[in-house]
Amino acid sequence: MSKRFDLIIRQGMLVCPEGVTKADVAVNDEKIVEIAEEISGEAKETIDAAGKYVFPGATDGHVHFNDPGRTEWETIATGSNALAAGGGVAYFDMPLNCTPCTLDAKNFKNKLAVAQRDSLVDYGFWGGLTPKNLDKLEELAECGVVGFKAFTCFSGIEEFERMDDYTALVGMEKLAKLGYPLMVHCENAEIVSALTARALANNKTTVRDYFAAHSPITEIENVSRMISFAEETGCKLIIAHVSTARAVELVTQARNRGVDVSCETIGHYLILTDDDVERMGTVAKCSPPIRDAQNQTKMWAKLLNGEFAFISSDHSPCDPKLKDGEFLKVWGGISACQTTLSSLLTHGYHERKVPLVDIAKLTGQNVNEVFKIPGKGKIAIGFDGDFALVDLNQEFTLHAEQLFYKHKVSPYVGSTFRGKISQTILRGKTVFKDGKVVSKPIGKHLKPLV
Ligand SMILES: NC(=O)NC(NC(N)=O)C(=O)[O-]
Ligand SMILES: [Zn+2]
Ligand SMILES: [Zn+2]
Structure with a gap:
């Protein structure tokens, strides 16, 4: 038969x-x-x-679909549709900018209910780590979070507080015991807030003033400190959206001496430069900021050298009104979850001969392996x-109407x-x-x- x-x-x-x-x-x-x-x-x-x-469908390890609570920015329905249009089959949603943030089991379950109803594709959720929820990590782990996310600087959202050093130490000790990774947005809060305050006081609010307030040292210093915490506590650490080649180097060196640390990067840091941001305006504002062409060349070398654990979109949309204003003051975040794979095929495979197998791993297999998601991320027997x-080889120019985002806005429109x-x-x-x-x-x- x-x-x-x-x-x-x-x-x-x-x-x-x-x-x-x-x-x-x-x-x-x-x-x-x-x-x-x-x-x-x-x-x-x-x-x-x-x-x-x-390709094996992609898994995006880092998106902000803002649902529930900030559905005027994006929703799980629109976000997951966009993801699928970009070849994605799964995503891990961040614990902010939904509101309430995912800081306890109750709010995890609220989000889960929305995703069960509205998500076109598969999903995992990040829990948050802030000074307010050190006693909620166990219950979030029981809910099935993929890992925990923290910011060392202002997150942009008042209710998602920055992780002070005490919280970093105690939080990482707890997560090491629980066996969950911590992903950290690394920017030095003291330097960024002081330089931002100084710039604002002097009415210096241009794109270049923003770059100056978030200069590479703010990331580099912070990455090295977080590595020290990981080394002492044994907590698995993932540096979020690393933007400078120097920070990647610190991560690689630490990993080579046995620290459980790796880093994620984002398409923007490989595709756009500071000059592009200056030309495009606030639509291309994110933090950490997009760096110069010299740094970008080094980032591609790091990619080819296997130094990134995975590549995500950091899809972080907002109501377009919040992008209207002086660069230093407007919302930081870029919409990109529909274009990561096409971007990497264009600028990675076609322009720089990055092997297709590497692109598939960076956008799917590795993410599922890092977070121990069984049966996803590669074309192999027994997998989904x-x-x-x-x-x-098909070329296309991205038009706003092709985007499935709630707001058809992205620096990649027209590319x-x-x-x-x-x-x-x-x-x-x-x-x-x-x-x-x-x-x-x-x-x-x-x-x-x-
Ligand atoms: N609150 C945010 O969405 N922040 C995000 N914003 C960016 N990357 O500009 C992030 O991941 O840091
Ligand atoms: Zn971040
Ligand atoms: Zn993010």
């Missing part, structure tokens, strides 16, 4: 961990069950992927039938990409195809195996 499958994707170039090969892949009951040059048998659905590249079908996502498949089911979301929300909660 011939074999029967739910789905067979035929003759695509499969981007597997071991390399890129032309093959068929079959899915049954949401899982990959066979990979072979030619799979014989029937399927309820067959996709002809000849001429396309088949998650795929992004890509026309690797030309090479590498277009034509279809996204989550656990064997197509959720996005030819520019359209084609499924109701089917996301499920991803819990780490801690």
Whole structure:
């Protein structure tokens, strides 16, 4: 009797961990069950992927969908649609800028209920670590957070307080015992706030004044201090959205001497420069800020050298009104979760020969491995039938109407990409195809195996 499958994707170039090969892949009951040059048998659905590249769907380790509570900025519904349009099958949502923030079990459950109802794709949640919730870490761990997030500087949101050194020490001791990673937004609060206050007092509010108040030393100093805390406590540390090559170097050196530390970077730091931000304006404001071209060249070298754990979007949208004003004063955060994979194909693979396998790992497999999410992130037997079908050589210019974000605003609007996502498949089911979301929300909660 011939074999029967739910789905067979035929003759695509499969981007597997071991390399890129032309093959068929079959899915049954949401899982990959066979990979072979030619799979014989029937399927309820067959996709002809000849001429396309088949990536494992991406997992974005760092987004702010702002739901519940700040749904006028973004929602889980719109954010997860955008993610799927960019080849994403899963995301980990940050504990802020939703409100209330995810600082205890009650608010975790509130967010979970929204995602169960509205998320097109799979999701995990970060818990927060602030001076106010040191006694809530256990209950958040029990809820199934992927890890904890803290800021050493002002987070932009009053109710998500910065982590002082006492909280860092006690928090990391607790997380080391619980076995959960801490991700830290590293910028020196004293320097940033003093330089910002001085700039404001002197009416210096331009993009260059913002860069000066968040100069590289604010990140470098802070990364080295957080590494010391991790080394002493044994807590697994992930540096959030690292922007300077010098900070990456500190992380690599520490890891080489045995500290459990790694770093995430964000597409912006690889694709845009300070001059681009100056030209684009507040739409490209984020923190830490986007650095100069020289730093960017070094960041690509670090990427090719395997020094980043994973690459996320740090999708942090807001009501566009909050971007209207003087650069130093407006909201910091960039909308980008729809474009990470296409960006890396364009600027990584096509421009710099970054291997496709590395891009697949940086946008999916590694994230799931770092956070111990079972069965996700690669094209392999037993893993979820998650795929992004890509026309690797197709060029397209991004128009605002193509964005699924609540607000069709992004510094990448108007950019030309090479590498277009034509279809996204989550656990064997197509959720996005030819520019359209084609499924109701089917996301499920991803819990780490801690
Ligand atoms: N409150 C935020 O969304 N902050 C985010 N903002 C950025 N990156 O500009 C972040 O991750 O730090
Ligand atoms: Zn941050
Ligand atoms: Zn962020």
